[in-house]
Amino acid sequence: MTETGTARAWVGLGANLGDPAAQIRSALRDLDAIAETHLVRASSLYRSAPWGGVEQPPFVNAVAELETRLPPRALLDALLAIEQRHGRVRDGSRWGPRTLDLDLLVHGDQRIDVDGLTLPHPHLAERAFVLVPLAEIAPDLHVPGAGIVADLLARIDASPCERLPSA
DSSP states (O other): OOTTSOEEEEEEEEEOSSSHHHHHHHHHHHHHTSTTEEEEEEOOOEEEOOSSSOOOOOEEEEEEEEEESSOHHHHHHHHHHHHHHTTOOOOSOOSOOOSOEEEEEEETTOOEEETTEEESOTTGGGOHHHHHHHHHHOTTOEETTTEEHHHHHHTSOOTTEEEOOOO
16 A cells, blocks of 8 residues: 555456457446546457366456555455456356456555455466556566566467457
């Protein structure tokens, strides 16, 4: 947190059911409506192959930068509520198709590992669908315990991530 009581947080967005691009755009508006939170900027939309080997349609992904007064758990709860409003059902299955997935990637310089919340996101440094849009809006961001976003991106194959034309 800064001396003004705000923190910068980055959220990964993904969807591959229904109209994924529309879901992401709607979710960005919802992020800006979270109490004590402001959407600073969002990346372009990207198409990416599904993660985890489950047969399903490609994903549309983006990353949003937020300025928030909410602590990490409260912000995560707000993200989960947005997912629910978008028809997301969390049934315990991993890496399957979804109407909307919101991942809290980084919250200031916080390092947290408690039940249901790990910061920074534990797979952030491995995933092109996170690093490519994150590098678009915050290439110099230092991810606590991992390094600079641009450096992390240089270590992985980003070819599965394709920028979509602006709508």
